[in-house]
Amino acid sequence: MRRRPDFGTISLNATLGVLAGACLILLTMPTIVVLMVSFTSGFSLRFPPPGYSLHWYAALTDAWQLQFAAYNSFKVAAWTTLLSVVLGVAAALAIARSKRLSAAILDSIFMSPLILPGLAFGLAALIFFALIGLPVSPLTLVIGHTIVCVPFVIRVTIAALTQLDPSLLESSASLGASRWYTFRRVTLPLIGSSILAGAFLAFMSSFDNIPVSLFLRNAGTDMLPIRMWQDLESLLDVKIAAVSGVLIAITLALMLVMERLAGLSKRLR
Amino acid sequence: MGKIPPRQRGGIFKQNTLLAASRQHLEPLMTAPVARASYNVGYDIKLALPLALFFLVFFITPLLLLFFVSLHADPGMARMGLDQFRRFLTDPFSLQVLGSTLVIGVEVTALCLVLGYPLAWLFVRSPGWLRTILILIILLPLLTSVIVRTFAWIVILGRLGIVNSTLMALGLIDTPLRLLYSESGLVFALAQVHMPLMVLPLITALSRIDPSLSDASAALGAGAWRTFLRITVPLTLAGIFAGCLLTYCMSLTAFITQSLIGGGQMTLMPAYIYQQAATLQNWPFGAAISIVFLVAVLAAVTVFNLLGRLAPGVART
Numbered sequence: 001m002r003r004r005p006d007f008g009t010i011s012l013n014a015t016l017g018v019l020a021g022a023c024l025i026l027l028t029m030p031t032i033v034v035l036m037v038s039f040t041s042g043f044s045l046r047f048p049p050p051g052y053s054l055h056w057y058a059a060l061t062d063a064w065q066l067q068f069a070a071y072n073s074f075k076v077a078a079w080t081t082l083l084s085v086v087l088g089v090a091a092a093l094a095i096a097r098s099k100r101l102s103a104a105i106l107d108s109i110f111m112s113p114l115i116l117p118g119l120a121f122g123l124a125a126l127i128f129f130a131l132i133g134l135p136v137s138p139l140t141l142v143i144g145h146t147i148v149c150v151p152f153v154i155r156v157t158i159a160a161l162t163q164l165d166p167s168l169l170e171s172s173a174s175l176g177a178s179r180w181y182t183f184r185r186v187t188l189p190l191i192g193s194s195i196l197a198g199a200f201l202a203f204m205s206s207f208d209n210i211p212v213s214l215f216l217r218n219a220g221t222d223m224l225p226i227r228m229w230q231d232l233e234s235l236l237d238v239k240i241a242a243v244s245g246v247l248i249a250i251t252l253a254l255m256l257v258m259e260r261l262a263g264l265s266k267r268l269r
Numbered sequence: 270m271g272k273i274p275p276r277q278r279g280g281i282f283k284q285n286t287l288l289a290a291s292r293q294h295l296e297p298l299m300t301a302p303v304a305r306a307s308y309n310v311g312y313d314i315k316l317a318l319p320l321a322l323f324f325l326v327f328f329i330t331p332l333l334l335l336f337f338v339s340l341h342a343d344p345g346m347a348r349m350g351l352d353q354f355r356r357f358l359t360d361p362f363s364l365q366v367l368g369s370t371l372v373i374g375v376e377v378t379a380l381c382l383v384l385g386y387p388l389a390w391l392f393v394r395s396p397g398w399l400r401t402i403l404i405l406i407i408l409l410p411l412l413t414s415v416i417v418r419t420f421a422w423i424v425i426l427g428r429l430g431i432v433n434s435t436l437m438a439l440g441l442i443d444t445p446l447r448l449l450y451s452e453s454g455l456v457f458a459l460a461q462v463h464m465p466l467m468v469l470p471l472i473t474a475l476s477r478i479d480p481s482l483s484d485a486s487a488a489l490g491a492g493a494w495r496t497f498l499r500i501t502v503p504l505t506l507a508g509i510f511a512g513c514l515l516t517y518c519m520s521l522t523a524f525i526t527q528s529l530i531g532g533g534q535m536t537l538m539p540a541y542i543y544q545q546a547a548t549l550q551n552w553p554f555g556a557a558i559s560i561v562f563l564v565a566v567l568a569a570v571t572v573f574n575l576l577g578r579l580a581p582g583v584a585r586t
Binding site: 008034096117150 | 312313314315316317318319320321323324327328329330331332334335338383384385386387388390391401403404405406407408409410412413414415416417418420421422423424425427429430431434457460461464465468492493494495497514515518521522524525528529538539542543546547552555556559560562563566567570
């Protein structure tokens with residue numbers, strides 16, 4: 001039964017529609033602004049740009065400091081992702097569906113780095129490594145990043161395991177398959193795309209991490225977001241706009257690939 | 270399915286497929302756990318051991334150490350004492366830093382809720398193709414670098430940025446407003462940076478609502494506003510608290526956005542920790558600020574969780 005729209009319906013839809021529109025503008029405007037400024041022909045961050053050119057992108061080819069930092073960030077993010085997936089998936093298998101108290105406690109401990117201030121953990125980790133005499137290095141960075149990135153893998157994997165129909169595992173077990181066999185042939189194919197999505201989130205969050213890196217890096221392990229931050233604080237360099245443009249393009253491309261391979265948007269909800 | 274180790278195929282095999290098949294039909298009627306106990310398909314809790322050890326060594330120990338360091342009276346860490354906490358709690362500047370951090374978090378969360386709820390509402394009502402576009406718009410900021418997002422706001426809020434040039438072109442102002450390094454600029458920037466964290470749980474909550482409930486409400490004569498405020502919003506309270514929790518915690522700890530948009534005039538807790546610990550090398554005081562901040566964030570989490578737990582009860586009344 002459909003009723004004719006009355007004033008209340010129209011005004012409610014209009015109010016929510018306008019607010020949603022404002023929200024969409026708020027969400028998209030910054031990305032569009034960065035992309036436009038990165039193509040500026042001028043030498044300042046003026047908007048709208050006086051003209052368009054590619055010379056800030058060309059300038060990136062010999063910005064060795066930024067390239068070095070990007071390489072470091074990539075390396076650390078790759079190792080962090082590997083470690084997070086191995087440790088995180090194993091932990092997720094143990095915790096998911098378990099009704100034990102220990103599982104619930106472990107779950108909240110593993111998730112806590114998501115909520116706790118990263119800077120406080122960064123300082124704590126620095127003090128810890130100084131105490132045990134481990135100098136700051138890519139290794140300390142990978143360890144620190146894994147703590148803050150593993151929650152993404154766990155969360156997404158647990159969500160997939162919870163949705164898994166247990167009767168599939170029961171049938172496999174009742175047909176005589178060993179637990180490891182069931183994991184390889186039943187569980188893994190069903191949750192594989194979720195693990196991929198979790199790995200992607202962990203990678204992006206490590207690549208973008210500042211609070212932990214800030215305390216655990218040194219001059220030899222300059223990280224891209226920190227380099228960009230320091231460049232922005234000191235000289236408002238337009239080159240940073242070009243780096244941002246590159247990062248947005250890569251993120252967008254990876255997102256589309258992940259959406260196809262892993263149904264990314266479904267995993268995040 | 271691949272090969273099954275032959276030695277494990279016994280008489281039990283036949284019996285149990287039957288059982289599994291019958292269970293499929295009976296399941297809705299039965300209380301499942303009784304039947305399920307026959308096969309232990311869960312994994313050993315020991316699989317969590319490697320990560321638990323990793324967390325014990327590299328997460329819990331450092332945090333305990335941080336607490337221990339905060340209990341030292343002097344930067345050289347020669348004497349123990351509660352001096353650092355006393356200093357924080359009696360220093361008007363420190364308290365003001367804590368206060369304004371918590372207040373800005375509330376402002377950001379409120380703005381995210383007011384703008385994010387309608388967007389989630391729009392998403393749930395959209396056809397498939399529009400949903401794809403909307404989810405892309407919502408997710409892109411979540412996955413792009415925080416630096417990139419913050420950088421955009423420097424361009425937007427700067428002296429020659431969009432806001433100022435638009436206002437000047439319209440003749441509303443003569444000289445550029447100081448938006449960068451202002452609290453309102455910071456609140457908008459933080460809201461944009463953390464909007465996805467609000468919208469995603471709300472989308473989940475809204476899409477779980479049975480549409481027949483609003484139809485029933487309408488059929489009983491309630492207007493659209495009344496239905497929205499009395500049916501839709503209360504049913505999504507759990508999602509609202511989840512979204513608020515994430516947005517609030519993240520905007521409290523968003524060091525980069527805070528320092529680049531807020532600038533030097535506005536010190537917030539993360540910048541205060543960094544300043545004391547890294548710039549001034551005063552580890553005990555930096556550690557004490559961190560502990561106070563951790564406790565404040567944990568208190569906020571507890572409050573939101575309690576509210577979230579009450580939420581279904583609220584929805585039923």
